[in-house]
Amino acid sequence: MKNRKADRPRPEEHLGLVHLCANRFRNRGIAYEELYSAGCEGLVKAANAFDTERGVQFSTYAVPVILGEIKRVFRESGTVHVSRGLRELAMKIQKIREEALKETGCEPPLSVLAQKTDSTPEEVSMALCAVSPTISLTAPDDDEGQTNIAVESPDEQISDRIALRQVMALLEPKDRLLLELRYYKNLTQVKTAEKLGMTQVQVSRREKKLLLFLRQELLK
Numbered sequence: 001m002k003n004r005k006a007d008r009p010r011p012e013e014h015l016g017l018v019h020l021c022a023n024r025f026r027n028r029g030i031a032y033e034e035l036y037s038a039g040c041e042g043l044v045k046a047a048n049a050f051d052t053e054r055g056v057q058f059s060t061y062a063v064p065v066i067l068g069e070i071k072r073v074f075r076e077s078g079t080v081h082v083s084r085g086l087r088e089l090a091m092k093i094q095k096i097r098e099e100a101l102k103e104t105g106c107e108p109p110l111s112v113l114a115q116k117t118d119s120t121p122e123e124v125s126m127a128l129c130a131v132s133p134t135i136s137l138t139a140p141d142d143d144e145g146q147t148n149i150a151v152e153s154p155d156e157q158i159s160d161r162i163a164l165r166q167v168m169a170l171l172e173p174k175d176r177l178l179l180e181l182r183y184y185k186n187l188t189q190v191k192t193a194e195k196l197g198m199t200q201v202q203v204s205r206r207e208k209k210l211l212l213f214l215r216q217e218l219l220k
Helices: 011-023 032-049 058-076 084-104 110-116 121-131 155-168 173-183 189-196 200-218
Strands: none
Touching: 011 032, 011 058, 032 058, 058 121, 084 110, 084 121, 110 121, 155 200, 173 189, 173 200, 189 200
């Protein structure tokens, strides 16, 4: 039988992810060291909960968990507001987890929680971070050689894509389609208007409002 525990990622090998996530929140009123510490807690949490058979790379799973722990620091300082939807999702997840633990004695995998709450694994990770207590980082040694990233890492792009996907999910289907036609399929405003049954002026105005909304959400 495959030893999943032995296959779990080693947090110290992925510290670059923590730096990339923490850098997104620099100069927002909280010291970088505190953000990095919270990110490390998220990394440890992600490594402990990661299922090697989920079919995704560890970095894809870990980034939202790391971001969740960093955002928790802002929430506790009163800087970041936890949305009502996220709180409600967290309550549903907690109930499902409690029922599963009573019935099986085991923690349900992230994929099961996502399926039962009609959510994505990333959304479940964020909700868990919003209600979970802090996990202590108990690694005795801090290898400072890990703190500098010699080359630009693609994990920064992964972080940005995940954040954008989460915000896009907040949009109405037609608004989401408008942005997909304009920025994923590179259609002109005229072609987009034809496909959506709108005028070019309507597309232009709506696009500006949507981009402003995305910018505001991503900068929270």
